Amino acid sequence: MTEKSDKAEHTVLISGNKSGTNEIRWKNLTYIVPYGKKGETKTLLDNASGYVRQGQVVAIMGGSGAGKSTLLNTLAGRIAEQKGSELRGDILLNGEPRNPSNWTNICSYVEQDDLMFTNLSVEETLTYAAKLRLPSSMSSKQKLDKVNEVIMQLNLNGCRKTWIGDSLRRGISGGERKRVAIGVELVANPSILFLDEPTSGLDSANALGILETIKKIAVDRGMIVLMTIHQPRTEILDLFDKVILLSLGKTLWFGSTNSALDHFERHGHPLPPKTNPSDFFLDVITIDRRTPEAEKASSATIDKLHKAYNEKIGSYNSPFPSQLLHIDSRYVWPLAWHQEFAVLLSRNMKDFSRNGAAIKASLGQTFFLVILMGFVFFQEANDPAGVQSRIGFLFFICINQTFSVVMPNISVLPTVRTIFKRERAAGCYRASSCYLAKLVSSIPMVCLNSLMMSTPLYWMVGLQNNVTRFFTFILIILVHSNTAMSLAYCIGSAVPTAQVGQIIGPLTVIIFNLFAGQLVNIGKITWVFRWIQYISLISFSYKGLMQNEFKGLELQCTGQMQCQTYMGDVIVSQYSLEEPSKYFCVLINVGLATMFLILGYVFFQRTSRPMMRLK
């Protein structure tokens, strides 16, 4: 095996990492998944073995679909659970099986698509990461010192106050973004750092700069670094202590680049002059599917190199490993629940308060609707001729509050889930604190919008000139809007993407409208659908509002009607809206909100499940 020579190559003095992890070693990792027809399988990893020591940077290389990400994710314990799949082999730290309870504290993973809060600055992003990932035993000062150290190490000082930004609002550059994504993981002080394509999307100068920084940090901190990479330039290749060459899940080489070149030459594949070794490796080990002949020839080359490598390390025909790797989802959280909640709430609030365009759009929409509805439904208070108009208004405000709250909030959870899944995989915080912090941060805006909408309209539309009735109206609208938000959270947690939510959300609201008691007399609907009224928040709010406005109200007959006066109660009973009482309606909506939130949380937990954890 190449181990001996590699030991000799590794002469840099290493300071040692925080957890004392000297080495990660994997033996005979085999990962098989169900594929195609029933009973058929595909081997994504075939007896992969290797190791990385502290201070070393090792690159996994291979063509597209070679299994690079699969190997990286397997080692990082991030293989998603899949029915019928099988993962076998050993992953050892310092020769011992990994301890699942501290694994997430030891390693960090930098994903390819660096998803971050776009309205936070570089410094804030790293500070929140430090607050969430570093243990509560560290003081705030120590955490800030860590952030500063990382900013300096990653050369981010020049942009520490710049916002992350996105395609709509320019922020930091692509290279800086990559550095921040790495920094977010480095603040946690990992002993092992996994990186998925850290140079993707960067020009070669930027790519080299980042890799040099990673190499230096690995040596300085005694960190173990393992990454996937596509065709690095020669200078980058020189930074790697070892490379793993994969093809079709098979290991064709594990060792230094130079020894790989010797090995390939010995087996009939010398490096052509003036060729980048990484281009050369990929040319040799990638299946060429352009013609059947080319495919056959390249498959034969891969098989030959695989066999040659296995013969070299002496494990060819080794018995199939017997240890089955288990799923384990135990975590050790760096912070207590309330601390996580406080940090997440502060991050959400800061991000939201800076989302000027969304806030302006939301308040602008409310302002516009107040003016429009004020004109459309305007009348004198208690005007007997305006009964229809008031009924229309009360129904309309319920619909409006439902749509205007559900639509923007329905995509909140799918977005939060994407970030949460990543941070949860890194063992940062619990689903419950994430879910509740998001909910609490959304409440002020929903309440503000509802108050801005309902307060002026109550008087503009000429509802009863009575303070108790006014405050009851406000209470019903506030509870209604927050129930609508809970519904949005429930749907948003259940759907796979925001786009699906944008379809399911309006559909649900339309169905709830239909059974709200205004468009049809609920008492006369077939029992098959009648139950929908019991989960329709609009139904209860509308009932409450109608009772609040018309019960006990004396109305004068107008036009050709026979009577002189009649009670508003008649209107309420005409639509079968007298039961339950208005305050009970409020309570029911609070109950519905609680039910939606609990259901939403269950969905959120399920749809953001942790990855497969390996012992």
Ligand SMILES: Nc1ncnc2c1ncn2[C@@H]1O[C@H](COP(=O)(O)OP(=O)(O)OP(=O)(O)O)[C@@H](O)[C@H]1O
């Ligand atoms: N769960 C799965 N079920 C079936 N096939 C899978 C599954 N996961 C991955 N694969 C397949 O396994 C192969 C290796 O995937 P992997 O993502 O590891 O490749 P990669 O080398 O990282 O490729 P790229 O460089 O294109 O990202 C691919 O052919 C992929 O389609």
